Amino acid sequence: MTPKTIPSTEIRPAVDARPDLLGLSREALAETLAPVIDRPFRAKQIYQALHERAVRDVSEITELPRELRERLDERFRVGLPDVASRHLSADGTCKYLFRLRDGATIEAVDIPDRGRRTFCISSQAGCALACAFCVTGYWGAGRNLTAGEIVGQVLAIRADRDLPMEGLNLVFMGMGEPLLNLPNVKAALDILTEWISPHRITVSTVGILPGLAEMARWERRPNLAISLHAPDDESRGRIMPINRTYPLAELMAALKRYPLEKGRKLTFEYILIRGVNDSLRDADRLSRLLSGLRAKVNLIPVNPDPVL
Numbered sequence: 001m002t003p004k005t006i007p008s009t010e011i012r013p014a015v016d017a018r019p020d021l022l023g024l025s026r027e028a029l030a031e032t033l034a035p036v037i038d039r040p041f042r043a044k045q046i047y048q049a050l051h052e053r054a055v056r057d058v059s060e061i062t063e064l065p066r067e068l069r070e071r072l073d074e075r076f077r078v079g080l081p082d083v084a085s086r087h088l089s090a091d092g093t094c095k096y097l098f099r100l101r102d103g104a105t106i107e108a109v110d111i112p113d114r115g116r117r118t119f120c121i122s123s124q125a126g127c128a129l130a131c132a133f134c135v136t137g138y139w140g141a142g143r144n145l146t147a148g149e150i151v152g153q154v155l156a157i158r159a160d161r162d163l164p165m166e167g168l169n170l171v172f173m174g175m176g177e178p179l180l181n182l183p184n185v186k187a188a189l190d191i192l193t194e195w196i197s198p199h200r201i202t203v204s205t206v207g208i209l210p211g212l213a214e215m216a217r218w219e220r221r222p223n224l225a226i227s228l229h230a231p232d233d234e235s236r237g238r239i240m241p242i243n244r245t246y247p248l249a250e251l252m253a254a255l256k257r258y259p260l261e262k263g264r265k266l267t268f269e270y271i272l273i274r275g276v277n278d279s280l281r282d283a284d285r286l287s288r289l290l291s292g293l294r295a296k297v298n299l300i301p302v303n304p305d306p307v308l
């Protein structure tokens with residue numbers, strides 16, 4: 001069946017300079033709002049409206065007095081991204097192109113998954129790492145997303161698809177390398193893990209070693225996936241330039257040190273590219289490379305995008 005494209009919603013002009021209320025923790029929100037709100041419990045009401053109801057605007061928080069809504073609206077915005085386009089496939093998967101306040105566009109996907117949903121979200125608008133199999137890498141560097149822009153993708157999909165807070169998985173496998181935007185990814189995770197268990201969240205990385213060392217120190221860690229895609233430095237370096245900075249021996253040593261809770265495994269993503277990394281010898285080298293790690297391998301068909 002031909003996939004159905006749904007017309008985009010209206011896009012507002014990108015000139016709003018008010019600070020974003022998304023991306024603030026409960027404590028930071030209460031502190032930010034303190035000079036404006038009339039009573040402390042208002043901060044809790046506003047936080048709930050932002051995250052449980054995914055309101056697009058302070059004016060929608062009708063439990064607040066009108067005069068307070070107007071005061072808040074003058075000073076703050078709710079940074080939910082605009083839906084530039086959405087593409088719904090026959091299997092229920094919905095691909096979003098979101099437009100951010102400065103006009104940058106990012107992708108996110110809602111994937112139905114045996115009674116649950118998995119949202120695949122972006123951490124950067126663009127990516128400087130130039131992996132040979134990746135369209136985002138082909139188009140090049142952009143900018144880091146703010147914590148609000150990361151949280152905003154989750155809220156915007158939930159609101160658009162009218163989905164409850166429960167039953168969600170999250171994967172950071174959209175545009176960008178999350179470990180190159182770790183402070184904002186961490187701030188977003190601190191908010192999102194209030195209602196999505198870290199066990200239901202996966203951060204996927206090419207293996208940025210300082211970022212892995214930082215994540216190893218977090219108290220509540222999401223699952224970790226490694227974009228591996230080749231079993232040796234020579235072939236990995238050809239398709240993933242980052243391998244020249246962080247070669248496999250150093251990456252594997254870091255992963256062996258990485259603290260894994262009981263029952264958890266590392267996931268290794270491996271895109272099969274004919275004639276590059278898909279021989280029996282590659283499979284053998286892969287199994288030797290990963291021996292000693294609690295790991296599973298996710299084999300992925302290569303993206304047939306014509307720009308690559």
Ligand code: SF4
Binds near residue numbers: 127128175176206
């Ligand atoms: S790090 Fe991820 S987003 Fe960046 S080029 Fe590689 S695969 Fe693409």
